[in-house]
Amino acid sequence: MSKANVSSSGSRILRVLKALRGHALNGVSNGELASALGESPANINRALNTLIEEGLALKLENGRFAPGVQLLQIAMAHNNEMSRAQGRIDELNQRVLAGSH
Template structure:
């Protein structure tokens, strides 16, 4: 991968917060984990907060926001509906094949 842009850095912060929805991560933990400067992490977190994807806890740590969790849940719901539809189609195909045997 080439030069890390601000967009890459911001998305990397978002991904790094995955699995830390209860206690969050500090700016310094994110900086260390992503091999970035705290200033760059602060900028990325500001963008993510501005668009409502990250929340700062009273402890000063950062977590994915309810909006981000709603996005994830909406995706999971859509995948579940797709799987149900595929199962329904498979059952119809199987029933039709059985009728011809």
């Protein structure tokens, strides 16, 4: 099977975005990202600039990079949706249990 026609720069940006996971408080350096992803620091810098422009990453005061507010809002919206769904499932389970007696 052949690989779909994808954007290499888009893939790089998404890999950088995923690599920011777990670095919200202290961030991660450009060099650490470059090393972890096997990319040049210049490529990482371009990807980070794109993510920063879109609010998906930010540069911390210490010069390191972290997930941006927009990314965290996406994560929170997903978490809230799953919590509401779990609440509905729990309510249905309670009704089923109450009717079984």
